[in-house]
Amino acid sequence: MGEIWDSFYQTFIFEDRYLYFLEGIKFTLIIAFFSILLGLILGVFISIVRDFHKQTGKWFLLSKICDIYVYVIRGTPTLLQLMILYYVIFKTSTLSPIIVGILTFGINSGAYVAEIFRAGYDGIDKGQREASKTLGLNYLKTMRYIIFPQALAKIFPALGNEIITLVKETSIAGYVGIVELIKAADIISSRTYDYFFPLIIAAIVYLLLTFILSKVMKYGERKLNHVVSG
């Protein structure tokens, strides 16, 4: 008992070390939140550019650029992308590492989100677009009122997976010196030579986070359910 208490004391209380964890949790949440947001915005935008090209033949160049972006991002490890952004692209800039982290994970997620939405659009009976066209609705209106809502309902579970994957992936941000949760745990353990509590706490926080996210996604899924006609 005394030993466990001692370990707990060393990990959290001595020198106010719990503050590291709170900092870590804060940065993990900030990075996760904003990169999810950025990923969704980028992903939806890219998926629509590519779909617009597919449907109308217009915007060839922009659509090709999007293809290349998706291909490159999906074909290289996230850690490598993070290091390239941090050590090469923003090497001389004064951008805070947090921002670089958000950019990396957002840009990374955008490619996956774009693919998920593409599968969503492609899964919708092309008759829905044809019906919309015969009613005089153009591409954007058809997308906004018919295709996108139906696709969103269908891909919601896949989107949830991507978001949870992304949240967990932010744990590599420590590599470029961002003190997010894992890095905080690492710093403490390297002082106490005791990995038990720091890692357990990190695990619990991640589990809690992903649990809450999956509940939120489940709720959204139920709300959208009437759309999926089976």
Added chain:
Amino acid sequence: MLYQVKKLVKKFGNTSVLKNINLEIEENEKIVIIGPSGSGKSTLLRCLNLLEKPTSGSIYYHGHRLDDKLYKSIQGKIGMVFQNYQLFDNLTVIDNLTLAPVLNKLMSKEEAISKARRYLRQIHLEDKENSYPMDLSGGQKQRVAIIRSLMMNPEVILFDEPTSALDPEMIGEVLSLILEVSREKITMIVVTHELNFAQEFATRVIFMDHGKIIEEGDKEQMFKHPRTNRLQQFLSNIQ
């Protein structure tokens, strides 16, 4: 003249699906197109509203060449009713009906809703206005699809086998709605295998086979005194 189709050819890859179609359609005609499976009936219909791009030849609409630009400018005046309904799955019945006329600024939201309700009463589905398509029967879906096209005040409606996905007991309700609509001053072109319906509905019948119009005429001549072997054969096969 509403439509003038000249030397229309449509190929998918190397196969010619429509081979030199010439056709003139006056306003307010009620046309039935018959023909065996794969003869190009759907493709012809789909060329008439640019769902398919003709490979060569031309289509004139009110004397103007029907291209993307013209199609855009007539906004929904060429309605279509599909074999599998194609109601918008994510929208309620009332939203299915009002979305396009409101977005196209044909009428205000309020006008659209009251017009939609009038139509819903006409087809006895006034209590379904907030239902989603998945909660309707096939016959109900198709009747809603028909009034959805009417909401746009169309000049012409193209029907591609509107009853062939339906259970037999629902075919009647859809055909009688089409007959009701045919009293309006709307040009209607219907691909169907329902000959009894055609007898009652058509002012002109067109028989297609292998991508060509083989024979056309009024229903009396087409059904009672077919001139070509192929039409005689076709009629005896489906009766």
